[in-house]
Amino acid sequence: QTGSANTNPSDSADDEYITNVSIGTPAQVLPLDFDTGSSDLWVFSSETPKSSASGHVTYSPSKSSTAKKLSGASWSITYGDHSSSSGDVYTDKVTVGGFSVSSQAVESATKVSTQFVQDTVISGLLGLGFDVGNTVKPRAQKTWFSNAANSLAQPLFTADLKHQQTGSYNFGFIDTTLAKGPIGYTPADGSEGYWGFTATGYSVGGAKLNRNSITGIADTGTTLLLLDDDVVNAYYNNVESAQYDDSQQGVVFDCSEDLPSFSFGVGGTTITIPGSLINLTPVSDGSSTCFGGLQSSADIGINIFGDVALKAALVVFDLGNERLGWAQK
Numbered sequence: 001q002t003g004s005a006n007t008n009p010s011d012s013a014d015d016e017y018i019t020n021v022s023i024g025t026p027a028q029v030l031p032l033d034f035d036t037g038s039s040d041l042w043v044f045s046s047e048t049p050k051s052s053a054s055g056h057v058t059y060s061p062s063k064s065s066t067a068k069k070l071s072g073a074s075w076s077i078t079y080g081d082h083s084s085s086s087g088d089v090y091t092d093k094v095t096v097g098g099f100s101v102s103s104q105a106v107e108s109a110t111k112v113s114t115q116f117v118q119d120t121v122i123s124g125l126l127g128l129g130f131d132v133g134n135t136v137k138p139r140a141q142k143t144w145f146s147n148a149a150n151s152l153a154q155p156l157f158t159a160d161l162k163h164q165q166t167g168s169y170n171f172g173f174i175d176t177t178l179a180k181g182p183i184g185y186t187p188a189d190g191s192e193g194y195w196g197f198t199a200t201g202y203s204v205g206g207a208k209l210n211r212n213s214i215t216g217i218a219d220t221g222t223t224l225l226l227l228d229d230d231v232v233n234a235y236y237n238n239v240e241s242a243q244y245d246d247s248q249q250g251v252v253f254d255c256s257e258d259l260p261s262f263s264f265g266v267g268g269t270t271i272t273i274p275g276s277l278i279n280l281t282p283v284s285d286g287s288s289t290c291f292g293g294l295q296s297s298a299d300i301g302i303n304i305f306g307d308v309a310l311k312a313a314l315v316v317f318d319l320g321n322e323r324l325g326w327a328q329k
């Protein structure tokens, strides 16, 4: 058995990727952000304050014949960008890309932070991290993928995110036609709840890879590629107009710049991010100053291979073998 779901960029900057999920009976379809950096499936619901839920599609457990309250359970989560949400828990049927989990913990939001209120294109998150990261108390719940894994043809999923185009999340199979190069595999460290791995080196503009390893996480829920300052500086030293912009809280440059590519080694193969993907977006509509897709990870304390990096590859999240596969696209 397998599943295959389309995913779409939320805006012109590919800020987040939206995937439709069916919850309950009859199906209630909600647009969710699939996040390999967290492990909770939570949604805006009939229990979310009306003022906060305005503009969002919501889940109503009372309208689902298969919904059951998980009595005494609660959850509360805070993300890297300091956004947060919390609430109580139901179990219900959840279908992703045609594959159904009959009794999935669906975390209903009774509180959401301002960023979520304003982000009306999504109605919540579907965590694809390791179960150890789930925040439900008194007993942690499994992710949708963890519940599905044993019934899937293979206990793995792939992410094929694209710049301004429809991509896919496939469950239980690898569609190698999505990739141009071979899949390089490397061990995944799930101890912190997300998909940790080590890249063996990097290079700028097609040069030979160096041997400076980079340990970080593969995170579909983070927009940017966030790396150590020395790597960021090594890259932008090649960009004439690059400068740190306090108001933008990041490196910006002239939109007309011909940006160099950025490559990293992983699992014996090389992934090259074309310079075009590192020009994320003008700092405001019509501006000729653009914001960099590669930024410093110093404030977060962890390197994050977010969507800017993932867009250059087909990435295999292989739970069965506790490994990550990367293939050039």
Ligand SMILES: CSC[C@H](NC(=O)[C@H](Cc1ccccc1)NC(=O)N1CCOCC1)C(=O)N[C@@H](CC1CCCCC1)[C@@H](O)C(=O)OC(C)C
Binding pocket: 015, 016, 033, 035, 036, 037, 038, 078, 079, 080, 081, 082, 083, 115, 119, 194, 219, 220, 221, 222, 223, 224, 226, 300, 304
């Ligand atoms: C350094 S970690 C920052 C990361 N957030 C992000 O990357 C958000 C995602 C977003 C896009 C659009 C609207 C709202 C939020 N984007 C962001 O901070 N941007 C600022 C810089 O320009 C690009 C957009 C983050 O917190 N990721 C979360 C999932 C994320 C999904 C969207 C809603 C908010 C939560 C998660 O992956 C996480 O916390 O990972 C940990 C392990 C770092």
